[in-house]
Amino acid sequence: MSRRGPKHFAKLAFALADDEEPADADVTGFHERILAAAPGDDLLALWRRKLTAWDFEQSPAWSATAARTPERRAEVYGKLALDEDLRKAFDAVVPVHTEPGPVTISREFRPWYTREQAANRSFYWASYERLLRGKGWPDAAVSGLDEAAHAVVERLADPTSDTPYGARGLVVGYVQSGKTANFTGVTAKAIDAGYRLVIVLGGTLNLLRGQTQRRLDMELIGQENILGAADPSDPDALVGIDYQDDEDWPAKFVSFGARPSDLGAFDIERLTSRDRDYMSLERGISALEFEKPDRTRPLHDPANLHAARARIMVVKKNKSVLEKLVKDLKKIGPILGEIPALIIDDESDQASVNTTDPKKWEDGKVTRTAINGQISALLKLLPRAQYVGYTATPFANVFIDPGDEEDLFPRDFLISLPRPTDYMGVQDFHDLDGFEGDEGEAEKKHVRGIYDSTGDKLQEALDAFVLTGALKVYRAEHGVPSGPFRHHTMLVHESVRMAEHAALAQRIRTLWENSAHTGPEGHARLADLFDRDFRAYANGSLPTPATYADLKPYVSEARRLINQGGSPVIVVNGESERDYAQPDLDFDRTPNVWKILVGGTKLSRGFTVEGLTITYYRRTTQQADTLMQMGRWFGFRPGYRDLVRLYIGREEALGRGRNAKTVDLYEAFEAICRDEELFRDELSRYAPLVDGRPQVTPAQIPPLVAQHLPWVKPSARNKMFNAELVEVRSPGQIIEPTAHPNTGADLHHNTMLWRPLLDDLRPEREVFTYHHPSNGRSYTLSAFTHTLSHEQLMGILENLRWWNPAPFEPHLEYLRSLLRAPHLIDDWLLIAPQHTSSVRTLTGSIAGSRPLALSHRQRRRVEIFGNISDPKHRATALRISGALPRTEDEVTERHVTERRGSILLYPVIEDAPESTVIDGRVDPGKVAMVFSLVPPAAANNAAQSLVRFRAIDSTRDTPITDRPTTS
Template structure:
């Protein structure tokens, strides 16, 4: 039966390419109605209310509304994307009444997850939404592919916006003057960056880029994975077959995917050769199995035919009729040398080709790591790959360079003044954390006392010794649970592969010994006997049943799971051994069929390896990790986090066994879990800063990419953001943070320093009120509820607080110095705080301990634990912050919080102060004598929030020095 309503709405929405318009008027024009009043929207409202799953009309509106909600370019609305205000503007433009609005909003809630954060130079707009829609053959095909794969409307729209943000900052491919933009896209480890650069490629070739070079990792395995992904989801069957009939078996001889079980069913089909459908073809210059060797058909492969010979290739009359060329090449000196030699033979046409260079894992091999101090006569010396990339950019003056990485620190520390290098001078884009992604928040409780660590994280030792056997048991047990779920209605697709990663060392000889140990342990594990089953049953009860996802099928007892344990053991032991070693110095070492997750139906193995498992290589189905390798670089350590990623249908089964006291060097141990937490904090701080500075001020960027390096921080002194040879060009001087929390955590441990700090704080303690004020924390969602807490208060002048902060001893003075510089700056652009409300929360109850410090009135003590490096993980209580934020002007005042209202006034900040006792020094009650506590046992720790700006907005700033070769005599860059 024809769905007339769906067809009409499809026609109407198709006509709204520029944004929402008066729906009824447009529907009247496109329908056969005699009067506008004949368009009865009540039928649409009823359809929404009564619709069941899979209703095409609702799906159509879901796609459309979500796209409008997320659109960054919306000349029909001044409201920010992803807000209720934007949706209200949409309804207003559509002319919908209250009942229809309510029904639509219930069916399609506003998607409010954050979008990409963009730091950019000012650029000339050329790639509007109309421009993109006018030529969108490959993007439309890619979008449909993603939807067939099950991507949600919000995910597709988010990718659309993020990839559009990249392409619009490239140079117009038809621009007469050659310009090569340089950009960087920052994702998360194993978070789908390939999807973003596939979307960018689709939009770029649609727009006119005719040569795409993807630098796809340093291994054939990684390069071929990228090639296959692009072939499958973008280039498509017809371009791969080069016009051959798919039914002609003779014509298919030699096609590189004949042995691929997904060919051709899962490879996108354009419905015909694109050039016969009004678009253009894509010619592959590399294949799944063949990296770039030489131009197989001679130099003529890159000779573009011109419709108008007297005009350059980039002229629209020629550009939009020419085929695009795509190659995926390994970052290998020999391969890139062949490419450069061939390009040099082509001649002047190179200056006419709009080209796009995508550098996957751009902080690996691509960055120049030579020491400027050792350059001869000031001439830049380059490492091999970096030198070849700069040559490539020089040969192609219309080439746009876009790097992709999850660890951007090395890239943003590239010398901004080196015009030939890959510093992202034009834009830096931080992608949002994707829905369904397991990342830092799932393994580390950064903001509060959560359950992430309890759920997923285990030490590698317990009271009985090494837990490698337990980790292997967990691998077998989770395999059985996956099989059980697949048999009970959970789609089997996510469970195609099931892997465990054991990562202890970078030494190949140690990998062989470890693999032998695991194999021996496997054969002694008695998984077919009573002893093995007893261990698995106990592990199921004490661990996996406790943290099982309530929304997924679960066995009521181990007996229900036992048949699946047998099958899991068989799958893991296929081939006779459960272990694969993943290492080696040559490509041959990686040519193992069981490492090819694309072409192998099922990989159920324990992978043992080192460096090659920690960069770019996606371990599919990873469920259990046993990890104890160390490094002193944060970006290297972050790339080892292979347990981050998408875990559909089994995220509750993921377990990380990680070393808590691992030897590193002479007489030194490190806590790897703490190290990961520190670098995760560094990464989140960096992303938070990018988000803050992404907002335009008076239509202008707050910062440019050249001013980004000082936003990089480190929470552990021994764990640098990147290797020393990648950090030549930045020195942080100041962080300005109006309306933003500053929470120093590196306090001294020496007795004299602690007593000194108590003496500095004593006048403030003596000025605290005798009676406690009662502050209120309100629920942040629609639930009713609040929390009250008492606190002693005082008001300090800015001079008083600055005097205290300037006089304190710090465990890491360098970490607090940029914030102190901000507090000292009382100029018009500096700290807009005249005085501060000092809040000292008080506790009550049987375990509460109060004590006098150096004769002060009694104040209650709190416990915070230092990590092994002497730094506190956190200071302030989350429940205590709301009132302080009201006082500082970050939150609106509330009648439910009268004391905050009384204390709030313009240009007033707030300080939360805590007398902290480290439990390693003893129980607070035992440290108090005759109502007093020795200040050597107390850290007076503060978190503060400066007043928001006079305009009522919280706009942070930075001031710093950046080493820039183009301004040797003037190294200071000021951000006003």
């Protein structure tokens, strides 16, 4: 019943029992116990843990099925030899967790970190796992973290190997999604396995570094390692030791019961503390000296390694601090080559990336920026050092030059973590399957504009802050655990300029003082806001008052908590570290932070704003990664998810003077969210091995980076290297070109290319219906259709004009390849959707065609459209192309053939209908013939990779590609 896999349960129970013969009654008793178990039963909890662990395990030796699938669970039941009743009972209380796990793009590597080895040396991981379960983490979350952390550690070098190697990797999470939990798990597993020096690069500010130090101290390093030899019952012995003023010490800090070395494990020595970064002291030098029980063997020999203490330091990404560390390490001498080290770089796309212009490097000499140079120096000093970067915005990292061996390109692996359960992220604020102009459910629930007819809505945002505070107090008194309500914050982010922060803070204070929240006028405003907003979107499973009158008594308490300590506003900025040392902002040591935070850069990177409920956001930037990092409203909101509101600028000025333009911040966030989701989708698509080998390696990742809005670059220009995507093979995948031309001549040209097909459309409408098996929904599509050959379609696609042809070119290259492989494709079904609603009846004749349905859409204030296909139409197109299972609809199935693709064609007008559709006719120069393609799912040559790349590598004179392809 270990991680070696499930065994025949009845036989195992007999082997462990004292009976001389198998006792069917014992197994029957177990059967009855499980069937009658209450939710909190200890035995049931143990089985839940084991089944979940087996479900999640990636490619174990004992299994031939995929993780997180019903097939894996059935295999487990079979190996356990459970009867049908027990299987049904376990399925009811431990359902299979089918959500995707981590996605890994990796070089081939030599396996060394097996599950058996991990189980044999697991002191710190087991302690961390117990702590997480004690904090209420569900089994699926713990098992998911276990698998993700294991995937990182197994791709590091074997710490006991005679041959040194330094792996380079990158772990991609979501903004404020628990990346720290992952690298804490990685650290625990790595030191258990033998890594003895861990350097965590914890942000660029002391406050961020201190947050990371405290988290590691609390959840991994533990009380006994923090205290050392100090007697916890002797107050004099505790003077100067961390956390004596911390509200959570010692109750919430992990404890092992004794010094780990007294328990047969090894101690951890901290080289930094909560308030002290790495210092150049003799103490620091001696602490880095590793003693070897057997001096005839190197430190990395198991005889020495597993008896040695581990050293952990959390270091700020600061040039002088890192210089001190490098200087001290140089004094240690030759043993540096024997130390298995792990460098974890939190927010690795900030400060760590070399941003000097390669064109300015002279005589082949690489010039490095300060932090990048110091990290490179560390890696050179420690030949056994493994570097693992963590970020939510990976574009800068994957654009690092792969040919620069001393830089930080993740050459060995890139792991994309799944979106955590209960995480509030992109999909909660943006309806990614909707259309421009349509307000979806996510936007209705959580997103509000900055302006209304009376001006900006800052007063309303302040009222929402008070109202949600009152609702939290109400819920805490009506059975909801108050832990998540310890802190309650509002973030106001308009500018990076400190002078503007001061003026804005003063304006907020004045508004606050005049708000009269506990007077008749204030209560009237709050009642109106409650009725038209918060009551309408309240979570029905959480206690919420039926009327404002029931909530009114809690408003004064919320206002009192916000006013405590004087001003309700904290300005978060500064030119020095001292400016950030604000006790009112210390979420760890302050019992309740109920404040309005006004600031800029510091609030947009790394810093976790606890209890964030209301955001008022107006700041613009032209870098996608910077913009995404400003999304502090992403995160976990237990007990108050339904109360979260984002007030965001819909039309803001970007730039100054003649180059200024108006942008939509909400739209910009949506665009970069699409870029990031597409990046993750592409990683998922190319992660499966082909014939046991990777389809792509990390060096081929940059071309997977998309860019939906031209003015929002994936990363800063000085972080991007050139990469070119040559071909994307997309069998059974939706291809949606968005960069259609915007001039009358080009639109006319494209319309006339499609025009002959409009006459070929069958005269009768067909109504397609697809019942989707995964979500149970039915999708209906009314359309005219026509079948055309692949050669006919390519004759159109090859001659289309574009505003920007580059995004479609790699897909077009794949479609060209199908001309050379006629056995993979027969034809295409052209589908021209028609209106079914009596409300949407916009039709017109295009250059003399029969009247056809027209769509009225606007481009996203730039030259590209957003979504092309209607979400309700995609199922039909995917089924006809063989990408979805059979349906019972005869109309749909009549069109399905094995090698048929599908095209959804939408004539789109952008101007007002009355100026475009005249006497029922449409000017061909005023219609954009936009379309979605789904190549046949069968159009996949197994001998070829699904993607081909060219990427610039400074070590090569010519572009590199993936392994050769054949036609």
